[in-house]
Amino acid sequence: MDSDRFNVDELKHILRDGSSAAKIDWGNEEHRRCVVACMVKGAYVLESDRATMDRREELAPAWWESFGFHLENELREQKPPIFETIYGAIFKYAPCPRTPPHPRAPRYVVAFRGTMRKHPEWSVATQDIYLDFKILTNKLKKRTRSKLAYAAVDKLMDGEAGLGGDDVWLAGHSLGASLALDVGRDMMERRELNLPTFLFNPPQVSLTAAMNLLNAQDVAKRHLHFTSYLFKAGAATVSGRHQKRMEKLFDRLSPWVPNLYLHEKDWICQGFIDYFELRQRFVDRFPCVASKFMTLSYRDMLWRLLGKVKERPHLLPSAMLWKTAQSSLNAHGLQQWWKPNAELGLGAGTRYSYPVPQA
Template sequence: MATDNFDHQGPKYLTNLDWENHEHQRIVAACLVKAAYVLEGDRREGRSGEDQLAPPWWEFFGFELISTLVNLESSLSSFSIGAVFRLKAASGTSPFAPAMVIAVRGTIDHHDWGVNVDTLLGRGRQRHSCRIVMEKAESLVREHGMESNLWLCGHSLGATVATFVGDQMAKKGCFFTTFLFNPPYILNRRSKDGFIQKLDDIMQAAGGLVGALMVGNVGFAGANLYAVAKILHDMDKEKKEQLQHFDNMKAGDQAALAKNLHDKERQDQLQQFDNLNKWDPRVYVNPKDYLCTRYIKYFKNKKMKGSPNKLPKRLASATLFINWDKPGDRCLRSKVAHSIMQCFVKPEDTYRLFKEAHSIMQWWKPGLRVEAKRYVMA
């Protein structure tokens, strides 16, 4: 209970908020993500009215709740994965203040583990959570314009969702100020002619089929079985139509079509590559958090070079913020990047230290020792 109570755990020391200060921005973004956690906690515990614990996490900074982002992927229940906040007019006088903020929480219980597994395997962007946040991001851009200061922030699983959404919006030329707290280091999977996306749709429907059979929901199982069959049928039909259309063309027309497709693809890649270099997400990691510590190695050791024909695997440009918990931690950073176990004092401390290193609460502690460096792909 105390960890959800703003009066006990919140940064009440930040009474003079400076929107131009990056540290203050980080604290606000982290607290809004915490608000998304507590909102789901209020829903599960049935807290309402004055008993709610979530409102102080955004009201303290002058925000108001606009909507919650509800995941309807499960046939058995619905739950919130994040929230959208708007800064009140009286608090948003600075040009650095956000107009709107999308905050996405991380894992709470078993409802999130299906998304976790898919995310770590690199197919998370096909899950319903990513689609919900993506639709909301596109809606905010349409409503407020591309020049508005829109924030996108997430923690853990929510940071991965925010990475996917921020990446896709950047490719379209829409740049969100993005805060990624403890993002897990994930595999990269590139789609080819939509095949990977369709394969993910099949796996998602198949997973729903197995889940429905386990709980005895015959109707939902039948719907998922039909979905799998329809995807396979559509894939086969599309392939036959493409082959038939290409065979019916003359040799010269076939060559011209191939060249036009190649030129258009290269032009799109050039534009996307240029846009990604303009997006500068802020990646916050702790060397004791083994889920995201490989980002340190990724940025420190990787030659930041790329080409329009091969878009960056994860982030074309980013500002990496590393939280060194103790004064001596800086001397260990070369070892930390390779072996996180060297940070642990003794085996029984492993879970405690990881839990603290992966927590959202560390990012608003006063006097945080943060090292920041910006990386840009050449």
């Protein structure tokens, strides 16, 4: 496929001459975003190379070698005899020996691909769509692919002396973004490892997407959300034990600030935009009760009444949001995210933090 071939011309804004990875400024957000998005694309093309055996050449390596990385490990989900799919990859930074590494460059990038609906093997496409459904039911972390991802990152962190949180970056697109989000949460919650995380079009399961599809007015959405927040704040007094457990979890996760790259017209991920923006409006208006509603969801409270403890992965304490509405490409596509800031209309990202500062 032409879309699998690395196009140097598309990345002249960071490679400039089309060949020198030394031009990359790892302290520049635009450069970081573009490089990491390309490496997530590399995870997609790795799987395409595996599945398309009649190709005369491997197309995947250019997606990471162009930036001074080599392939350290393929992440495979093995379910013989049906298929053995590559769902991600670990890339190690290996710049030219004559060029000293940039102090802000990662040592490893762990990249997860998203759903491949047009995959030539029906079993792979079916498995991806099945995992999409598990995102809807909040059960992705229980699936084999998630467990393998947790184990792979654990092994990476334990396998090299002196490897710290800033040395390993997580990244993913769509389904892969949900996987990277779960892994990042797990590493922070379980090991207090704050891994830089880049999530491109991460799915968000909420009623917001349905409201947007129905073209609900902003005023109506704002009133509905504010009413909901007030109700949650009141309900928190009833579910006190669950509330305290979630506040403790939020406190532990709050230093982790994943980067969310979102398109305003992508209904799959736009719920994150409303979640954080409307949350902030409520915080500004009612700071005294803000910490109560931020940690709760209706589904959590329902499960609590049934004697089960759950929490929603979209209930993030902190995040850095980067959003665009100007791209002429597919709103849910990955390709837009290695475009220049000017083309995307990306300004400074907006940081949303927890805990809420009290007046």
